[in-house]
Amino acid sequence: MTPPPIRFGIWALVHGSRAALRDPDEPYDASWDRNRRLIQEAEALGFDSTLVAQHTINPHHAPQDQLEAWTAAAALAALTERIEIIAAIKPYLYHPVVLAKMALGIEHISRGRFAINLVNAWNRPELEKAGIGFAEHDERYTYGREWLSVVEPLMRGRTLNHDGANFQVTDYTLRPADPYRARPRIYIGGESEPARALAADMGDVWFINGQPIEDVTALINDVAARPRTGPRLRFGLSAFVIARATEAEAHAHHMHLFALASRDIEIRMVQHANTDPKSVMAATMRRTPRVGSNGGTAAGLVGSYDQVAERIVAFNQAGIETFMLQYQPFEAEMRRFAHEVMPRVRRLTGAAERAAE
Ligand SMILES: Cc1cc2nc3c(=O)[nH]c(=O)nc-3n(C[C@H](O)[C@H](O)[C@H](O)COP(=O)(O)O)c2cc1C
Numbered sequence: 001m002t003p004p005p006i007r008f009g010i011w012a013l014v015h016g017s018r019a020a021l022r023d024p025d026e027p028y029d030a031s032w033d034r035n036r037r038l039i040q041e042a043e044a045l046g047f048d049s050t051l052v053a054q055h056t057i058n059p060h061h062a063p064q065d066q067l068e069a070w071t072a073a074a075a076l077a078a079l080t081e082r083i084e085i086i087a088a089i090k091p092y093l094y095h096p097v098v099l100a101k102m103a104l105g106i107e108h109i110s111r112g113r114f115a116i117n118l119v120n121a122w123n124r125p126e127l128e129k130a131g132i133g134f135a136e137h138d139e140r141y142t143y144g145r146e147w148l149s150v151v152e153p154l155m156r157g158r159t160l161n162h163d164g165a166n167f168q169v170t171d172y173t174l175r176p177a178d179p180y181r182a183r184p185r186i187y188i189g190g191e192s193e194p195a196r197a198l199a200a201d202m203g204d205v206w207f208i209n210g211q212p213i214e215d216v217t218a219l220i221n222d223v224a225a226r227p228r229t230g231p232r233l234r235f236g237l238s239a240f241v242i243a244r245a246t247e248a249e250a251h252a253h254h255m256h257l258f259a260l261a262s263r264d265i266e267i268r269m270v271q272h273a274n275t276d277p278k279s280v281m282a283a284t285m286r287r288t289p290r291v292g293s294n295g296g297t298a299a300g301l302v303g304s305y306d307q308v309a310e311r312i313v314a315f316n317q318a319g320i321e322t323f324m325l326q327y328q329p330f331e332a333e334m335r336r337f338a339h340e341v342m343p344r345v346r347r348l349t350g351a352a353e354r355a356a357e
Pocket of ligand 1: 052053054055088089090117119120121122123189190191192193195207208209238278279280281282294
């Protein structure tokens with residue numbers, strides 16, 4: 001099968017640095033101003049997408065700043081022209097009718113560039129301390145599935161009648177509907193069995209945590225083989241990139257970030273205690289030493305410019321379309337990636353296309 005065209009995205013810095021919180025080369029900054037500048041620059045550099053994660057309180061270290069995802073996504077939509085804006089959403093935090101209305105609003109502001117990333121939560125205090133309660137892992141997915149079955153038709157502009165275990169919606173229609181396409185895109189983030197089933201049944205794109213290519217290939221094979229109505233499911237990968245002129249330099253920076261990250265050990269212990277023990281994502285992250293969130297460097301995008309480009313192409317051949325990337329220090333490494341790795345990937349994929357002709 002011909003691999004899908006590669007798209008590059010960046011994780012917005014909604015809770016500051018991704019690898020280590022105390023880095024003299026990247027002072028902690030989760031502000032709106034930084035994120036505005038960052039996403040505008042990413043767009044100018046040729047990135048196709050940005051993922052704005054959603055946390056009401058900082059999941060790593062509660063006293064630290066946390067950018068609010070949906071207000072930031074709406075503002076980013078107004079300030080950019082081309083880049084896709086994905087805002088994450090945890091179903092327990094918003095009634096689905098309200099969320100569908102907000103998604104359509106940002107779809108209008110962005111002129112057809114908005115997407116939601118449905119995620120079912122791992123950080124207990126965020127929901128518990130709000131009095132919402134933290135349901136058991138699979139129950140959260142059951143709730144999320146019903147929630148999405150309300151959001152999806154409403155985003156399509158359909159009139160909805162829904163009588164379910166959690167929501168009762170009668171003769172409900174949202175206007176204006178989406179004038180750009182059928183509805184905003186739906187990403188699903190999560191690795192457990194109910195997450196995979198949800199992605200196969202109701203997602204447009206499944207986001208996979210960064211991990212070695214054999215594991216990613218097995219996950220894609222599993223989920224792509226499931227019965228499904230509608231267009232083929234697409235795949236995204238989260239990964240932390242360290243690309244340098246030589247493999248040795250990349251390795252040295254990786255070790256430097258490991259050393260910095262080890263200073264956060266007490267913070268990480270609190271985070272570990274707050275994490276749902278049934279989170280498959282957390283289990284995956286424990287398997288391979290790494291820096292960065294959502295798999296981080298476990299995806300192996302650490303090496304020379306050529307090595308990183310070749311590995312990206314290998315993931316693409318396994319079925320990955322969107323690469324949602326992290327760096328540290330973010331701005332400088334993002335520029336380096338755009339200048340050094342993107343052209344190499346383009347050369348490799350161009351050569352593969354010419355060979356296939
Ligand atoms: C690409 C990606 C993005 C995610 N973004 C968020 C987020 O913004 N907020 C959040 O609370 N969890 C986020 N998660 C974590 C999921 O909510 C979920 O808790 C986690 O994957 C554990 O579920 P699992 O057992 O199905 O893997 C994300 C997961 C992935 C793969």
